[in-house]
Amino acid sequence: MSDSNSIPILLRVNGRTHRLFAEPRRLLSDVLREDCGLTGTHVGCEHGVCGACTILVDGAPARSCLLYAVQAQGNDITTIEAFGAEGKLSPVQQALHEEHGLQCGFCTPGIVVTMEAWLAENADPTEAEIRDALSGNLCRCTGYHNIVAAIAKAARRRREETVK
Amino acid sequence: MTGTKAIGAALPRKEDYRFVTGQGRYLDDIVVPGCLHAHFIRSPHAHARIASIDSAAALKAEGVISIVTGRELEEWTTPVRMAPPIEGLQPVEFTTLPIDKVRFIGDPVVCIVATDRYLAEDAAELVTIDYVVLDPVPDLDRALAVDAPLVDESLTSNLVSRQSFTAGDPARCFAEADFIVETSFNQHRQTHAPIETRGCCAIWEQGRRHLTMHIGNQVPHPFRTQLARRMRLTESQVTVACPDIGGAFGQKIALYREELTVAALARHLRRPVRWREDRNENLIAASHAREDIARTRAAVGKDGRILALELEIVEDFGAYCFYPANYLARVVAMILTGPYRISDYAFEMKIVLTNKCGSGPMRAPMAITSWIMDGTIEAIARRLALDPIEVRLTNMLRAADLPYTMPTGLVVEDVTPRETLHAALEAFDIPGFRVRQQNDRARGIYRGAGLCCVVESTTYGSAFYKAAGIPGSGHEAGWVRIEPSGAVNASVGLMASGQGYETTFAQVVAEPLGIDPNDVQIHLGNTDTAPYGMGSRGARGGTAGGSVLLIAAQALRDKVLTIAATLLGLNTSGELRLNASRVERRLGGVWTEAGLSLADVAHVAYLDPLRLPSGMEPGLEAHRAYDPPPMTFSNGTHMCEVSVDVQTGKVTLERYLVVDDCGTVLNPVIVRGQQQGAIAMGISGVLLEEVIYDENGQNRSGSFADYLLATAVEIPPIEVISHHTPNQKTPTGSKGMSEGGVMGAIGAVPSAVNDALAPFGVVADHQPFTPMYIRSLLRGKKDQGARND
Numbered sequence: 024m025s026d027s028n029s030i031p032i033l034l035r036v037n038g039r040t041h042r043l044f045a046e047p048r049r050l051l052s053d054v055l056r057e058d059c060g061l062t063g064t065h066v067g068c069e070h071g072v073c074g075a076c077t078i079l080v081d082g083a084p085a086r087s088c089l090l091y092a093v094q095a096q097g098n099d100i101t102t103i104e105a106f107g108a109e110g111k112l113s114p115v116q117q118a119l120h121e122e123h124g125l126q127c128g129f130c131t132p133g134i135v136v137t138m139e140a141w142l143a144e145n146a147d148p149t150e151a152e153i154r155d156a157l158s159g160n161l162c163r164c165t166g167y168h169n170i171v172a173a174i175a176k177a178a179r180r181r182r183e184e185t186v187k
Numbered sequence: 188m189t190g191t192k193a194i195g196a197a198l199p200r201k202e203d204y205r206f207v208t209g210q211g212r213y214l215d216d217i218v219v220p221g222c223l224h225a226h227f228i229r230s231p232h233a234h235a236r237i238a239s240i241d242s243a244a245a246l247k248a249e250g251v252i253s254i255v256t257g258r259e260l261e262e263w264t265t266p267v268r269m270a271p272p273i274e275g276l277q278p279v280e281f282t283t284l285p286i287d288k289v290r291f292i293g294d295p296v297v298c299i300v301a302t303d304r305y306l307a308e309d310a311a312e313l314v315t316i317d318y319v320v321l322d323p324v325p326d327l328d329r330a331l332a333v334d335a336p337l338v339d340e341s342l343t344s345n346l347v348s349r350q351s352f353t354a355g356d357p358a359r360c361f362a363e364a365d366f367i368v369e370t371s372f373n374q375h376r377q378t379h380a381p382i383e384t385r386g387c388c389a390i391w392e393q394g395r396r397h398l399t400m401h402i403g404n405q406v407p408h409p410f411r412t413q414l415a416r417r418m419r420l421t422e423s424q425v426t427v428a429c430p431d432i433g434g435a436f437g438q439k440i441a442l443y444r445e446e447l448t449v450a451a452l453a454r455h456l457r458r459p460v461r462w463r464e465d466r467n468e469n470l471i472a473a474s475h476a477r478e479d480i481a482r483t484r485a486a487v488g489k490d491g492r493i494l495a496l497e498l499e500i501v502e503d504f505g506a507y508c509f510y511p512a513n514y515l516a517r518v519v520a521m522i523l524t525g526p527y528r529i530s531d532y533a534f535e536m537k538i539v540l541t542n543k544c545g546s547g548p549m550r551a552p553m554a555i556t557s558w559i560m561d562g563t564i565e566a567i568a569r570r571l572a573l574d575p576i577e578v579r580l581t582n583m584l585r586a587a588d589l590p591y592t593m594p595t596g597l598v599v600e601d602v603t604p605r606e607t608l609h610a611a612l613e614a615f616d617i618p619g620f621r622v623r624q625q626n627d628r629a630r631g632i633y634r635g636a637g638l639c640c641v642v643e644s645t646t647y648g649s650a651f652y653k654a655a656g657i658p659g660s661g662h663e664a665g666w667v668r669i670e671p672s673g674a675v676n677a678s679v680g681l682m683a684s685g686q687g688y689e690t691t692f693a694q695v696v697a698e699p700l701g702i703d704p705n706d707v708q709i710h711l712g713n714t715d716t717a718p719y720g721m722g723s724r725g726a727r728g729g730t731a732g733g734s735v736l737l738i739a740a741q742a743l744r745d746k747v748l749t750i751a752a753t754l755l756g757l758n759t760s761g762e763l764r765l766n767a768s769r770v771e772r773r774l775g776g777v778w779t780e781a782g783l784s785l786a787d788v789a790h791v792a793y794l795d796p797l798r799l800p801s802g803m804e805p806g807l808e809a810h811r812a813y814d815p816p817p818m819t820f821s822n823g824t825h826m827c828e829v830s831v832d833v834q835t836g837k838v839t840l841e842r843y844l845v846v847d848d849c850g851t852v853l854n855p856v857i858v859r860g861q862q863q864g865a866i867a868m869g870i871s872g873v874l875l876e877e878v879i880y881d882e883n884g885q886n887r888s889g890s891f892a893d894y895l896l897a898t899a900v901e902i903p904p905i906e907v908i909s910h911h912t913p914n915q916k917t918p919t920g921s922k923g924m925s926e927g928g929v930m931g932a933i934g935a936v937p938s939a940v941n942d943a944l945a946p947f948g949v950v951a952d953h954q955p956f957t958p959m960y961i962r963s964l965l966r967g968k969k970d971q972g973a974r975n976d
Contacts, residue, residue: 027249048305062216063209065433067382068466072891075382103209116207120199123860127685128206129382129433135207150904158898161891163382163434164685166867167899169860 032092036061037105047093052076054092055102063103063132067161074160077133078102084137103132106139114177114184115139124173126164134160138174146182150175193697193704194919197856200690201705202683211431214386215463217401222388223252225449225462226307228297228314229472230289233323233542233884234336237288237316240297245313250306253456254299254314255448257284263451264417267442269508271658275350277342279508283417283447288321290338290506291542292886293472298448300460323542323884327480327503330539338506338540347504348513348538352520354594355531357486360495364486370566373953374555374933376478376503376543376878380896381684383433384469387446388461389453398425400450403432404439406722407682411714413442418450429712435684436868437548438474440724441509470894471886475878476549478503479516483563486531491571491578495531498523498559502538507545512538514657515552518644521595521655522553525560525642526604526822527582532594542884548724550868551929557641558934562952565938569950575938576617579608579640596654597644601914601922602822604640607846610910611638611824614844620828628946628970633833634841637939639825641931645726645849645923650817662814663731664718667696667739669747669807671793673768673786675700675707677739680720681732682712686861686925688728691853695733695919699744701765702785718810726821726923729853734918735813742809747788753800754791755781819914821922823847825866825931827903829939833947836961838874838940844906845931851913851920861925863905869932871897877955946970 029044036059043058050069055061055078064087067075071089078087079101106113112120115138125131134157141156142148148156153174154167162170205211242254260283270278284295297314301307322336329335330345338345361367387402398420404410404427411427418425432439445462453460464473479502486495502516513536520534564582568575583604584591590600617636624634648661665679677696681688693707700707710716720732748760751770757763762773765785772781789807791798796805828842845862852858875895879887888894913920933954940951940961947968953960 046305056215061209062213063211065213065383066215067384067433068891070466070890070892073382073466107208112204112207119207120203123200123856125203125206126687126860126864127382127432127434128202128211129213129431131206131211132209135209154899158900161382161896161898163380163436163868163896164864165860166863166865166905167902168863168867168905171899171904 033096036100037102045092049092050088051090051092051095052087055087061102061104065129065132075130075133077136079140084140103136106135113139114180118173118177122169122173124170130160130162142178142181148178193694194853198690198854200687202689213383213431213433214401214403217430219388219459222459222461223300224304224307225460226299226311227295227445228311230292230294230296232289232318232320233292234321235289235318238319239317241315245310248310248313250302251310252300256297257282257286260284260448260451263455264447269511271511273656276348276513279339283444291544293544295445300452325880325882325884327501327539330541338542345540346537347540350513351535353533357495357497357531357533360486360531364494365489366487368485368487368567368570370483370563371952372481372559372562374477374479375954376475377872377876378470378475378878379436379438379549381434381436381438384464385473386463387449389450390459391454391457393457396424398450400427404429405435405682405724406440407712407714408680408719409722410442417447427714429682432684436550467889471889472544474547475505475544476546479555481559483559485563485567487567491567491573491581493529493582496529498534500536503541504538505543505545509545510547515548517655518553519556522644523556523560524593526584526640528584528588530594543880551926554929554933557639557930558937561639561934597818599820602642602820603848603912604822607822607824607848607910608640611826611846614908615826633831633943635829635939635943637827637935639931639934639938641823641927643821643927643930644818645821646730646815646819647725648815648817660721662812663720663735664812665735665739666718666810667743669743669789671789673789677707677736678710678717679732679736680717681723681728686728687857691857692736694853695736696740699740702768726925730819730917730921730923731815733853733921735811737918738813739809739811743807750788750792750799751783816916819922821849821924821927823927823931825935827935827939829943831943833965836958838956840903843903846908846910848910848912849924850911850922852911859907862907862928865925865928866905866932867902869929870902873933873936873954874956946972
């Protein structure tokens, strides 16, 4: 990369601080993958449609391919690596596994991140609502049927855990 | 025999953990120190001569290491030559990058290598390419015109392939027929659009003169053969190493020009070079598919019986042939009659070059087949005022007809089209639907029920390729090793891109060895490890790959039990089996623990070989190859319900079900997932996806905002009903599956839409069924049965 134009950037990702030098034009998706070594964030289209690169910015889903890394300074960034990190899969991860909600797995991190954030605010969704929320993530393998089933299952489990 | 039933168990996938946690290892996740980045400058013209290329300014740009064109590549690599000895197919040859002229928008012209992808793209702005624009050939009509410019100037015309075939005496049948019914089908251009685009990383080691190519490819060994040949290397100088693949669908089979360029540059520069195409490049320049116009002519008796059938299929193959041009349409023509009893049959195929991206196989290269066949039957039913289900039944093969030799010579056996049709009709409840349809029609809601009967060609044996005039082998190879500790490793020549092979093949290997599938590791995609097989394509994985691993595992089981018999002091292994990783012995009809584990036997086989039976070679490994029957077939019946908003033209899928027979199932969860995914791809293709070229050959579908993939909102829940019966000839009893879903959806959705539109007296026969197209059919039309208030 071009060192002459690089500037210091401070990113807070998954609770850790990353100090790095990067050009202001570098996409957040590239910096997360190449500078922070967090390769679970996938790049599928680089124009904000496919959803594979979805991360959380201060808890809200965002396309990391539509942000520059410099823009994300001062925000709390969460990537797929924060989910299931303690050896226990998150509800969405576990349900995707059980319901065969993934095939090639390339779109999966974006779906996990998007839907975990969404379920936190939508505890008891209908199937139609799940499909609508999922429609920002393209999957070319599964036909979505099992992903939808997995999200419903994850929602149910989250509710049960809350009751406990 | 063993007590364990691993084949057919609904096990969750072993590969999931790494994918759901973001620890999958795809191409871009491989860190290669000092790696350079390649970027391609592509043609902005559909058809133009390359007059000059000036890279001087770009070479001085920051980070730029090298800039090359077709001229350099011509020295470093050999051209592709597609010239199988097939009658009716013109041979074609082209260089690694074009030298004299470009043939489509997106044709790669210049490759820039820089220290960083951003800098490579910056430098592209500084390269000046002068073109002399030529008349484009944007469509079939222009391509076949007498004065058409030649897309490939070494050919005599744009008609790159023309083949015809006749079986029986169709002419006599047409002369004697009560009716002659003509139907047409227009299938549009589509593209695979895997969510991970193409890319590769080439590492040349000058010290040992060895190339390692990291690339997500479905067929690692045939790919290596091509890459080595075109680099003028031996196959022992090239390792193809496939990481996890983010979807392929047929797009990741051929050796593409960009990939060869990157490999050649890595060798030339003696530095690692990687390339990742962006989505625009993937949509306009990777590989396209489909785009056929098909016409059928059926000679029909009064009862709806098809006496003879003729097919004419014209396919737009784009500018370059990465496959023999006849290959895709040929399969359509070969299997067209599918589940129906038709003996007098003729086809004519024309494959045409245009100034578009080259075509290739996309999940169900023969996807249009079932739409053509069942669509023809529905046209017959309309013409004769018969029930289309009855016309299907009148012509459909019965169990007593099997094995049935199709007019093209393919033998259909172990299929159950009548059984799946009846099961689908029962599950769907047509009478109940008709009541709803009538009631809603009175309220201005137009519903339609669709049906499509599919016979899917799944696993192609070598004999099929030979008979069809398509170069290739149908065999697959695999090995299984029990290591000294009793751990089990296995490999096969297939590469996975989402099919779950690490799970299903572990199940296959585990069964004869009487072990837990979790204790079997499947190693895929590295040509130094995996045996030379033909790779993953069509629906061959389960049948060709599963079978060869079963055969290898059975051979190892026999060796293990022979050793066990010796260790136990028995004359024969006939009363021994493996179960739960231990040897069991039948005594008085009861299986009892023999005091020996699989690990004990493995230890002896490797580390204490003097205890082996006399003359037996140490170790526990088996390497086998398997060539399947000429063709195996799966079958299924697809039904769906749509509603058509006649005001806006929007088609909505309300329900979708399939009754499927794909033989012995290795893992029902994975099979169901493959069905759902294939059906979704079919639905997405019928309703949304379209590669659009304008009259100048400009591609107008270069982003996901233009090339529309179905989301979770457009795809309905998909019910999959199993009706599996084993194939008698394959070792596992499986038939193969994964493409029939596309075929069925491409036929069932039009069937439903036309049922919904029937009151208006119109027939939709041009896919995709966009709102604009449906409205164009309905404009000025009225529900002919509606009251005039």
